[in-house]
Amino acid sequence: MASEFNAIKHVDKPLLVIYLVLVAFGWLNIYSASVTETQVSFYEFSSYSGKQLIWIAASLLIAIVIFSIKNNVFSQLAYVSYWPMMVLLAVTMPIAMLLGGDTKGSYSWINLGFIKIQPAEFAKYFVTLAVAKCMSEYSFQLKGVKNYLKAIFLFILPMGLIIMEKETGTALVYLSFILLMYREGMPGLVLLLAFLAIVLSVLVLRFSSVMFCSMEGVPVGLVVALLVVLVVELLFILYYYYNWWSVLYIVSAFVLTVIAFVVFRVILGFNVNLIYFLAGLNIASGLYLIVMSFLRWRIGYFWIAVFVIVATVSTFSVGYAFDNVLEPHQQNRIMVALGMVDDPHGAGYNTIQSKIAIGSGGLFGKGFMNGTQTRLKYVPEQHTDFIFCTVAEEWGFMGALVVIGLYFGLMYRILVIAERQEYKFSRCYAYGVLGIILFHFIINVGMVIGLMPVIGIPLPLVSYGGSGMLGFTMLLATLLKLDTQREERLF
Amino acid sequence: MNEDVYKDRKTIVFVIIGLVPLIYLIYIGVLQFSGDFKDSAEGNAFYHKIVYAPRGAIFDRNNKLLVYNQRTYDLLVTMDKVNIADKNGNPIDTLALSKLLNEDENVVKARFESVKKVSGYSPCLPQRFMTELLPEDYAKIMEQLWRFPGFSIQSRTLRKYKYDAAAHILGYIREISQAQLNEKPTYRSGDYIGDTGIEGAYEEELRGKNGEEIQLRDVRGRIKGKYQDGKYDVRPVEGSNIISTIDIDLQIFAEQLLKGKRGSVVAIEPSTGEVLCMVSSPSWNPEYLVGRNRRIYYPILVNDKSKPLINRAIQAQYPPGSTFKTLQALVCQQMGGITEQTLFPCNGPSSYPIKCTHHHGSPVSLEGAIEQSCNPYFWQAYKATIEKGCYVKKKNKRGVEKIQFDHARFHANYDRWRNIMFSLGMGFAFSDSDIPGLKDGAISSIKTYSKIYGDKGWRALTIRSNSIGQGEVLVTPIQLANAASIIANGGWYITPHVNKNDSLLSRKHFPDVDRKYFAVVQRGMWRVCQYGTGRHYQIPGYDMCGKTGTADNGRNATPHSVFIGYAPADNPKIAIAVIIENAGFGATWANPIASLCMEKYLTRECSRQDLYDRMVESVTNAEVRDFENRINSVMNDGK
Helix, strand or coil, rough: CHHHHHHHHHCCCCHHHHHHHHHHHHHHHHHHHHHCCCCCCCCCCCCCCHHHHHHHHHHHHHHHHHHCCCCHHHHHHHHHHHHHHHHHHHHHHHHHHHCCCCCCCCCCEHHHECCEEHHHHHHHHHHHHHHHHHHHHHCCCCHHHHHHHHHHHHHHHHHHHHHHCCHHHHHHHHHHHHHHHHHHCCCHHHHHHHHHHHHHHHHHHHHCCEEEEHCCCEEEEHHHHHHCCCCCCCHHHHHHHHHHHHHHHHHHHHHHHHHHHHHHHHCCCCCCHHHHHHHHHHHHHHHHHHHHHHCCCCHHHHHHHHHHHHHHHHHHHHHHHHHHHHHHHHHHHHHHHHCCCCCCCCCHHHHHHHHHHHHHHCCCCCCCCCHHHEEEEECCCCCCCCCHHHEEECCCCHHHHHHHHHHHHHHHHHHHHHCCCCCHHHHHHHHHHHHHHHHHHHHHHHCCCCCCCCCCCCCCCCCCCCCHHHHCCCCCCCCHHHHHHHCCCCC | CCCCCCCCHHHHHHHHHHHHHHHHHHHHHHHHHHHHHHHHHHHHHHHEEEEECCCCCEEECCCCEEEEEECCCCCEHHHHHHHHHHHHCCCCCHHHHHHCCCHHHHHHHHHHHHHCCCCCCCCCCCEEEEECCCHHHHHHHHHHHHHCCCCCEEEEEEEECCCCCCHHHHCCEEEECCHHHHHHCCCCCEEEEEECCCHHHHHHHHHEEEEEEEEECCCCCCCEEHHHHCCCECCCCCCCEECCCCCCCHHHHHHCCCCCCEEEEEEEEEECCCEEEEEEECCCCHHHHHHHHHHHHHHHHCCCCCCCCCCCCHCCCCHEEEEEHHHHHHHHHHCCCCCCCEECCCCHHCCCCCCCCCCCCCCECHHHHHHHHCHHHHHHHHHHHHHCEEEEEEEEECCEEEEECCCCHHHHHHHHHHHHHHHHHCCCCCCCCCCCCCCCCCCCCCHHHHHCCCCCCCCCCCCHHHHCCCCCCECHHHHHHHHHHHHHHCCEEEECEECCCHHHHHCCEECCHHHHHHHHHHHHHHHHHHCCCCCCCCCCCCCCEEEEEEECCCCCCCCCEEEEECCCCCCEEEEEEEEECCCCCCCCCHHHHHHHHHHHHCCCCCCCCCHHHHHHHHHCCCHHHHHHHHHHHHHHHHH
């Protein structure tokens, strides 16, 4: 074991430095955000900063242990450790219910008396290992439904378990494995379609109450979304088949539809709804493409038709899904992030206070321990999920620049490390880590600055929280250890 | 091992991990540099507590304290702290508290409930539990305060008045209005500001500068101490005291004399222009407009038919009546219309176009005309003055000489007459006085007359009423008093003012009347009080000069009783103007009141007690008496 630990000589130093700086800077901000008048010393272990210090020490210890493990052990133990982890996740909710109930509405915490741990936080580590193991197996290729299901199952399972614990935010993190799958061969079209789905949903929701040309029951969002679907359909036809005639037909159909609508509505005076005209046009163009697929004997036309019809129907159901599937507080958070409602005392409170705190920071900030918004507890959860706003208030734009720069550096280093791996397992694992950190970064910072809905996940390595610190340290330490393999071969 | 065919996709991944931080950073920059949020942060966390500067006191000319501040104490309660103490087994002992406050226990218990209903109530902020505790109660309560968690004491100052007098001249303070707030950025909502009188004129000096304590407030509104240990706090600067020119004894004396009458008294020290007293009746006790009283009394003062809020001494326009003849005598001499020796005939009551109301010999000299208040004399003098040189022989087209009226010359004469009157303080209000709210008097311009009568349609005869202070001539009492002061000084005056230390106002004004013309008027005024209309009310032991006036105002109204004068005749110490509205002859009301006031000022006492009593008890205006009775009974009911 001791000889294994000598691999530390070949550790990727930039990544190690970034890790240590983020942890240290994070701790300073936790101290500033949580210190109270009664606290006497930096180290008082009942305070948040004191506890975090213990967790940091424990994490470093774990990192040392990880460095002492032989490289091939990680892939060998990937599946072996995955299942006990799943069992732990599955029993977390019953245990949490038995021992003291929920923590802020979630059943993801196990209270061991002296500490509280959140298995969902370090489950990421074992799931990443398992997904990497699965995707790096010799016979595995991201082709065919079976292989996809195999890989997806590995992270959908913990996702489901965590959703059951009512920790939706943490569950969503597992979607980040899409990045890994993309790198390993998942068609880019999937990413594009996912992106399109998000754009359409946002369009429909954001402009659901603004009426197009002030016509009753014709929301602008829906009109634009339907048009976007039509345009994307035309682009697909051009991109895959370069079929200008079909495009011409569909565009003429569109013009005819608009004329028909105007005739019915304005000249004949029928109270017809523009939405149904546009939706009808989309569906009709889909049916036309199905006919084309038979005429030209090209399956692609059929898939485009499927896209158009599914997308059209989905645009209609976004509003319904939003109203009926999401819980009210989730609806509110999304509406606040989209700027649809201004609710300074309710769902929008966190975001507004956080924006105020950030906005008052200025170029150089108010100085360490001098952030008035922070010290006076205007922003809730300031030491955990909203720690970034302490950074921006007390250290100003320069502080934000440094922290965001460090994250960019962190992610860039992981990318570099991932790409230089000899073994597919290591590469897959690295991309898994990259995805997780990227997802946390996008959601957490986006939420703090008000661009994303409030989803309670921490800022990696900086936010207060022992399980999170432990989880991210394990992820990065293993990555660093796997990376030392490349040097081993030289000797 | 599979071949790595998707290696290029790292570029897309790189773009993502580069783009997201960049977008976020730009957005944070927008948040931090747009400045939109900086103020809201301060509004959130900073609590600017105003430390009020004590307002300056006001003294009278003999350094008697008139207006001062009384420190009162409010007992405050923070319900949050009370509740916490209650939970910790330390409930408020309402019985002990009620004993401490000298209140019934039920009243105290009810206070706890009513405190919560105050608008803007917050359990975290101190609320007023009892207000206006006296200093002796304060000491007692402070000793016991530790027994009542959540209670605290805040001090506050109230404006207090030593005398029930001089409400108009002192002015009052009130909460600043929204309109004033927009104009004055140094004030905050709820600040007090001086309104009218000395409080208004010397607002800046009296107010001082409020200080500010910046406190930090947490998300629940709890005060968490001073920002940066008070580094940015501002200490208050005390307001400076004002020593006024008022003689409070004289002021009170004059106010008593005007009880039941509508009118005013203005007395000036001629050598300095200092206003010794300025009475406008009806008046009220200045305490009525302070603090909680204001809500009760202000509506009464605003709505009363006798209009007590008007300061008649500086804001009411009256025809000066015969008192104007003194000025007329000066201007006519100056313009060469008459000389000291000029005699005019008087046909008594059958004179034309203006009757004489007194019986005296004819012809009459200027001195005698003043003594006897001879209307025909002053009409003829006026005509001789403003029509001087207007009748000229001119050849017409056929070469025949004819007497013609030179209108241009007449207009020039009239304009000169009017300007000299202005230089004597008539017409426009003093521009350099420190008394706020002065109103103009009036002497009509050529333009006005020409508009009514046509350019050539008027001559001296048309405006003959001006000659005896009727018609289009209007003055304010303070202008009349100043006129008396000019005559007393023999040709100069200092603008009447109320601040004794205001050296800016000690500039002499010299009217456009040669000083040699004053002696005859002074002698005439002395004769008035010796042999003429004012002979009944001489000040015992002093020579006084004066001129009565009985000013007609409307067809069926009793004339105003007017008097101007000064004393002692050889070394004037006080000049005075008295107007009693609709009371009758100048010699029956204004003259005795002026005489009593001057005696009071000169000798500090009143030797004619029966005259004084008669004046105080007489009622010339029932509305005023009604008002006085009403407003004083409100106070008694209140107690």
